[in-house]
Amino acid sequence: MSLPPGEKKKLSESDICDLYITPALKRAGWDQFTQIRREVTLTPGPIIVRGNMSSRNKKKKKFADYVLSWEPSLPVAVLEAKDNNHSIGHGMQQALGYAEIMQIPTAFSSNGDGFEQHNKHPSSGEDIETSLSLTAFPDPQTLWARYKSFRGIEDGEQTLLMEPYHDDGSGKEPRYYQAEAINRTIEAVAKGKNRVLLVMATGTGKTYTTFQIIWRLWKAGAAKRILFLADRNILVDQTLVNDFKPFGSVMTKIGSRRIDPSYEIHLGLYQSLTGREESDKTFKTVSPDFFDLIVVDECHRGSASENSEWREILEYFKGAIQIGLTATPKETKDVSSSTYFGEPAYTYSLKQGIEDGFLAPYKVVKIDIDKDVEGWTPPPGAIDDLGNPLEDRQYNQKDMDRLLVLNQRTKLVAARVMQLLNATDPFSKTIIFCEDIDHAERMRKAIVNAAGQIAIDNPQYVRRITGDTKEDGKADLDNFIDPESKFPVIATTSEMLTTGVDAKTCKLIVLDKTITSMTTFKQIIGRGTRVDEEHGKWYFTIMDFKKATELFNDPDFDGEAVVIYEPGNDDPPEPPDPPIDPEDDHLELPDSTGITKLVVSGVEVEIIAERVSFIGPDGALITESYREFARKQILTEFSSLDDFIRKWNDADKKAAIIQELEEHGILLENLAEEVGKDFGDFDLLCHIAYDQPPLTRAERANNVKKRNYFTKYGDEARKVLSALLDKYADEGVRTIEDARVLRLDPFDEIGTPVEIIRDVFGGKEQYEQAVRELEQQIYRQADG
Incomplete structure (x- = not known):
């Protein structure tokens, strides 16, 4: 298209795309409907939290003008467009940033005069960056060949990669990191690798990612019979009815007796597939080559341990492709996910998720209680509430609610939790992590008393959800994680809610539990990381009474997974193997540890320090309002x-x-x-x-009125400007800059917006000039 000199520079960026860039792509052979995607949001931008306030930093939103794909599931290049007042290569740095996170080799920039190309994988003698005319844009075959070379994909491996995603018709498609995790896994399988590990932070959609991996492998015929393994009943049930629903009638949940060979997609609990007796080993009701693919959810737990009976399932089906999923790979001398599955094919961390804006940031309220920090030594001859003598020694924070129960301390924690909730929203979903089941029950009682009238009016306001609550506990858990269910609001627990529970509306996590395991800590923090815009969940708060959040300072908190050559003795015990009832999500050890707790009433306790921190731009905690x-x-x-x-x-x-x-x-x-x-x-x-x-808005408006500024206008114009000034005093400057304000009272008594602009002011330009002059009067004193 040819325009007169200078006219091209008057075009908008969108016009440049429509008139120059898109036609050039189409001429090069790119299909407008299947290979060219316009205005693609890669990340929404991070959420900023300060005090009780939050906002999204849209300046850091990543938004690609064009993403070019060989197939819809295989992006190969990104292009950044600018208007013609910029140079051809002005958008290259942006494009390179997008190409980096998408792990693709080619980035382009254009202003409509031509293209600047950056090739991360040049052939011998080829320049990294080159300038191209509008007629010389590379065709799809060229960029696909470059992509394959960049990713190390052989010709014989590409068929599997080109299998499309499942499309439910809603327009939903994988986020950039989900697409990368899916494609990295498919690539590994295409290369013949049968052990693949994906590390993705809690809340980033591991199950949806898993579904798309299974769907593509299943549809491509690379895996006909598939087993999805989890160790929580709720994980299986959620997966069955949510992300895996499109499998429909070919999918089943495995019972405790046999595997039905008439189904292709099987979802099962470790606990229902194995046991100590040979007769309990349901997985052996089919041959070792029955499953082509096994996906192991939360593989940092039972399957990571070599001596776990659960591992024998994976060993039995060792010929199958096995994919491990985890947010926190368990890496110690004794237990290692990566030793079994290999190095992660892809990693998407909590830090990256928060930086991109897909995960909720957090603020941390650290609270010190005097008896925890300073310790407490019983006076000579002191006894507990049952008359048992107290040992003459100092009890400290690690002893609280494990060996020694100070009833006033429990009440103090509950009161502080309710104080925070009442100051923000007493109906914010909250999980309180306690030392054990006994502590969780005492905390439930303390919260009831601290909540007062709220607990009276709403008997389901706080519930203990632990491994021994059976049917009531399952119902409470289902209601707690359901965004549409108001109650229970507060759940007290010890282990049951540490992992795998999709409580996306949880806004407060209370730590009154000694935590030394990084794996456990990461999983607990993950309960709050989901963003739920529909229900106003943008960030979450961590209230720490036991110094657990000091683990944030550990470089390993969001670092690379490495095997640590020391025993993991501080980790909590693995779940019972097998549990008594395979259908129970029974992850808590009973309180019969052989240690009798000493319960003491009447010992005064108080909070001696509080500190509030927020996650900063570099991922570190900072104190800033x-x-x-x-x-x-x-x-x-x-x-x-x-x-x-x-x-x-x-x-x-x-x-x-x-x-x-x-x-x-x-x-x-x-x-x-x-x-x-x-x-x-x-x-x-x-x-x-x-x-x-x-100055207040009213003070500024009154200052304008005192100057008799309106005398230069006619009666009708004075009425309009005076009313605009009143609107400014009530609502602010943005209201008077919007011409739609003229539809409101009292302007509608003067005329319609068109009549006011045309007849009272003489046209749109004159009306806008009058508003600008009014604003100058409002802010005149700012000129000094």
């Missing part, structure tokens, strides 16, 4: 007060500046919560960033 965060961001954009005032006054619409700041995560309503709701946007920003004394 929302005000401090906003100040830093504003100063990044506007280096001085003069700079800010100049740009504010020069802006045709102040809303543009406000929107720019919002993209950095600065929400004006959050600042209003900090400073006051009567102040305008300008004053909030100047006060927060530059320590200027703020």
Whole structure:
């Protein structure tokens, strides 16, 4: 397409795409409907939490203008477009960032005049970056061949890779990291590898990713009979009715007696497939070559241990492809997921998930109790509540609720939990992790008493959910994890909710449990990492009474999985093997450990210190208020007060500046919560960033009225501008910049919006000029 000189530079970026870039791609042989995807959101941008406030940093959103695919499931290149006022290569750095996270070899940039190409996998003698004309864009076969060479894919392996995803018609497709995990796994299988490990943080959609892997292998004929193994009944049941539902009638849940060969997709519990007696080994009712593929959920637990009876299932079907899934690979001298499955084919960490914005960030409230920190020594001759003598020694934090129960301490923890909930939302889903079942029951009672009228009005407000609660516990657990079920709100537990439970609306995790195992800690933190926008879940809070969150400071918290050459003695015991009832999610050891707890009432306890931290940009915990965060961001954009005032006054619409700041995560309503709701946007920003004394919107409006500014206008125009000034005083500058305000009272008494703009002001340009002049009067004192 040819335009007169200078006209091309007037086109928008979207016009450049429509008129130049997309036609060039089509001429090169790219199919517009199956191979070219426009405006692809790769990541939504991280959520920022300060105080009780949160916002999303849209500036860090990753949004690709074009993703080019050989098949819909196989992206091979990314292209960043710019308008014609930019150079051809201006978007290359963005494109390279997108190519990096998608692990593809080719990135392009264009302004409509031509293309700049970056090739991560050049042939001998080939330049890494080259300039191409609009007519020289590479065809699909060229970029597919480059992709195969970059990923080490042989011609004989590509058929399996080209099997499409399952499409349910909703438009849902895998996120970039899910697509990469799926393709890395398929590639490994295509190369003949029969042990594959995927490490994906809790909340990132491991089960959905697993479904797409199984679906593609099953549809391609690479695996006909498939076993999905888990160690929790709820994991199997959730998978059956949710992500795996498209398998329909070819899928079944294995019972405790036999495997039905008439089905192709089998979901089973370790516990129902094996046991100590030969007659209990249900998996042996079929031949060792029966399953072609076995997927092991949460493989850091039983299957990682060589002496686990559960491992014999995998050994029996050793000829099958075996894929291990975990958020926390267990790596000690004695137990190693990677020793069995090999190094991870793909890893997506909690830190990366939070940075991308797919996972919820957290704030940490660390609380020190005097008897925990300073210790407690019973006075001479002291006895517990049952008359047992107390040992003459100092009890410390590790003893609390394991050996020594101070009833006042339990009450204090419960009261502090309810204090936080009442200050935010008393109906926020909460999990309290306790030392054992006995502690969980005492905490349930303490929460009931601390909740007071709420617990009276709502008998299901707090429930103990532990391995011994049987049928009631299952119902409580189902209701707790159901976003549509209000009750129970608070669950007290010890081990049962540490892993595998999809409680995506959980907003508060309370740690009153000694935790030294990094695996257990990661799993517990994972209970809160899901974002649930529909139910207002953007972040979660961790309330720590036992210094468990010091594990955040360990480099291994979100580091690479390595085998640690020391026994994992601090890890909690593996689940009983096998449990008494294979249909129970029985992960807690009973309290009959041979140690009698000493229960003591009447010992006063108090909180002696509290610290609140937030996850920072580098993943480390920092102490910073929302005000401090906003100040830093504003100063990044506007280096001085003069700079800010100049740009504010020069802006045709102040809303543009406000929107720019919002993209950095600065929400004006959050600042209003900090400073006051009567102040305008300008004053909030100047006060927060530059320590200027703020004026309220009403004060600014009154200052304008005192100047007799409106006398230059006619009667009708004065009425409109005076009403706009009142709207500013009530609602702020964004309201008066939106012409739709003219539809509201009292403007509708003057005329329709069209009549006001045309007849009262003489046209749109004159009306907008009048609004700008009104804003200049509102902020005039800012000029000094």
